[in-house]
Amino acid sequence: MLLYDIDVITPSSLDEALEILSSRKGRVKVVAGGTDLIIQMKDGIIPRMDLLNIYGLDELRYIKLDDNDVIRIGALTSFSEIAGSEIIRRYAKILAEAASTVGSIQIMNKASIGGNIVNASPAADSLPPLYALDAIVKVASSRGFREVPIESFYRGYKKLDLAEDELVCEVRLRAMSDDEDGVFLKHGLRLGDAIAVVNAAIWVKRDNRSGLFSDARVALGAVAPTVVRARRCEQLIINRRLDDDSMWSAARAVLESISPIDDVRGSAEYRREMSVNLVYMGLWELTHRSG
């Protein structure tokens, strides 16, 4: 389908963008890098609509670490910028790892973290790390700002806690400290430019005296309508002595949290096995690192 009859409105500030969003509520679709949206519109997956092109709003393009150890990432920040950021690599490394596998160099240059959040693909590579790092999504509208924990931002398959006049403007994380660790895992069908069959992120906090994990968060993508936290698995990690058997047991517990489907990339049964195996591999890595 050709998109020749679609209007593109390009605001010059966030305020102007929010005004347009508010006045043309539901009749305009926000586009940033467009790497998902344009394809979906051409394929008729989402309705044809005029576009609000916020790609030029540089005020939404930043990575900052403030004095309270909070990392703020502007919604338009590209995955190339995230993958290459010293701040992210040091204090949110699992997000940096995920960002570097999102797609080709061209996609990474163009696609933004805000777009990835709003597109809400269950297989989005940035989301499991954001879940594992307990990220907060900041939403703007002409009515003001609002903050939503990432997990409650998603209400179902591609269903967001986002009103028609609202825009995701920032995502916020707490910087990881020295006693925290994490892994990002992605199983794709090729090494480069792959959409995940399953992806996962694990965050742990080490108790330096016992050597055990005093806290943990495990999130998986592409295995449910939204990214999911594997809470039963987390319970089996926290404050337990982890040997090979107990890691397998914890990994198998992710099955309680997922509900994968068959698609062109893999069967549901395969995704179940991959979820378990990916989490096992992640736990193995974490337990074999110094700690």
Next chain:
Amino acid sequence: MAQAQRWVGKPIPRRDALEKAIGQAKYASDLFPEGLLWGKVLRSKYPHAKIRRIDVSSAKSHPGVVAVFTHEDVPNNRYGLFNKDRPVLCDDKVRYIGDPIAVVAAETPEAAEEALGMIEVEYEPLPAVLDPLEAMKPESPKVHERGNIARQTRISFGDVEQAFREADVIVENTYTVGTQIHAYLETEAGISYFDENGRLTIVAGGQSPYRDRHEICSTLNIPEDSVRVVIPHVGGAFGGKDDISVQIHLALITLKTRRPARLVWTREESTIAGTKRHAGIIRMKTAARRDGVLLANKTEIIYDTGAYEGLGPAVLDVAIENCNGPYKIPNIDISATLVYTNNYVASAFRGFGAPQVLFAIESQLDAIAERLNMDPIELRLRNALRRGDVGVFNNKLIGSVGIAKALEIAANHELWRERGRYKSETARPWIKRGVGVASAIKGYTLGALPDKGQVGVELTREGKFRVRVSSTEIGQGVLAALAQVAADMLRCGVDDIQLVFADTLETPDTSVTSASRQLFLAGNALADAARKMLDKMRHVAAGLSGEPPEVFDFLDGYAISRDGKTRISYAEIARYMENNNIPPHVVGEYEVPRVEPIPGTLEIPHLFYMFAAALALVEVNTLTGFAQVRKLVVIPDAGKVINPQTFQGQIEGAAVQGIGYALMEEAKIENGILKTQNFATYLIPSIKDAPEIEVIPVEDGEETGPFGAKGIGEIGIIPIAPAVANAIKDAVGVRPTSIPITPEKLYWLIRSKHGEKGSH
């Protein structure tokens, strides 16, 4: 040929490299003739249906639409290279999802697109034939009136059953191979117009301007001299542009509307309506003696050619010819069947039927080596063909046979000698490594089919040469290679060679660019032309100097007498020719030597074969089934490398395409619907999937080839899938018998052998 080689063998940068890198080279899809009409094709929604009615009246009434064509506008509505079974526009039936029904010509692409939606087609859906084994049953619905068996043949030499009784080891397996899509960067594309002389001109990606012209003229019933076909730079072909794509539809639009037109397939159209590699089932029973000598091979080949034959009958021949590998096997029995189904259209693809059967036989060889506890390379060497041997069809191998040498290089390669060390270098308990080997064979030239080509050479006023070939530049670098060959043959600088290519008005027929033989064929025709041209020039030099012609030799753009005292530049010779009305051009010709086909075949055996060996180091993640090729060593029997840089590029490209074939490329067709229509779902290797590739040519020389060169275009892909599969077997202890070996397939295979997770 006893000529000095100043250019042949040198890594001269390709003349098209820069213009392609900076976007200057024009491909068919870059062309927008003034006043053009946009062509769009309406395609079938059903894999198999009768067409009851086609109503184009409302589409025609669209204000932007100039014309809508259906089968009624095509005088001879069937074409095909072996069997005219394919409609230009469907009339009685549609036979795959994507079969063309109507062509719209409109003022804008938007109008063309909208008009497609306004064409009414009334279908009567028929049961689709989707499984080749089902299709072969007599009670199955028929894709074509003549039934679903497009071709069936049996070739036997010796007595396999007797050999099986005497054998020490017998290995029997069924292999399945998937459908591969060419996935070229440039989709099928072209433009059409009437030139200033009123000649209908088609400029389109293809592999043979003369054959494309023939297909256009025979279907549209117009004289061949009224049509010109030009093939500019092509953004990849790999056999996928051997068949007609946009050409006849473009000719139809311009012929009927008298206006220029443009027709470029979308990526989805390309994956749907473009031809594909044959999927197939290969059953093989192979016997050997305790000492490793192969005794017999019994093979059953079933290839799914889809809705139309395309080049399928010849593809089947190549499968028959190569299913025994590059080995001496005294007893063979081959049953081969080409089956029609409603699964799209399979035709030519790099390797042309050989990669499928080589995957089978090379897996068999590995299994035999394992059973005999013998080194896999040693087993292959024990049975390898050598020059002068009699092949499996009782055919004497008169050309160069480099497989033993290639295998010896493989055996002595560090990756093979130290494979134990390579295998032990893994950092995670679930990662396993293996090293595999495979051989490859395929004939180049058209085998027993008549094959002749011409090349024109013209001396320009400036004393340079214009070389005219209808060879097509599909990315392989044939033009650069021919320029190097021509410079050495005509004794001038490589920059003094101008190439005019692939244009039925400007270039003689150098036959099709396929079967890995354009350098061989055009190079030999060029040698003939160069001889004639130099002879002509020798006589002119004699006329100019008063010395006898035989004292002249040629070097660096001069005719030089034997005593060195007389030097006449090519420019002087050219001026003399012009002033004396001596035509400054010659045409050289070469007819490829061939033998009669063996009974039951169309075009085999060949007289000339390519060979290669490959080693693969593969790492398997047993917890995901993901196999990663870490290193490849490809050892092709090249005869003589004309341009090392282009050679390396061509072999590396083939190897990566081979990795795709082995591990990930799979056109998923469910109920006649292609599920992998774009590059998000049809996965080809990314640069991260391309490993270190070492290319080591065997250069033993092929006397019949230009400067000893032989074909090279296809051989690089053929050993990759079996080498990778054998490496996977080495790594995890299970033998993959189905390609592509996708992670999910391999994961379940490992699970079926090793049971529950965690037991690795």
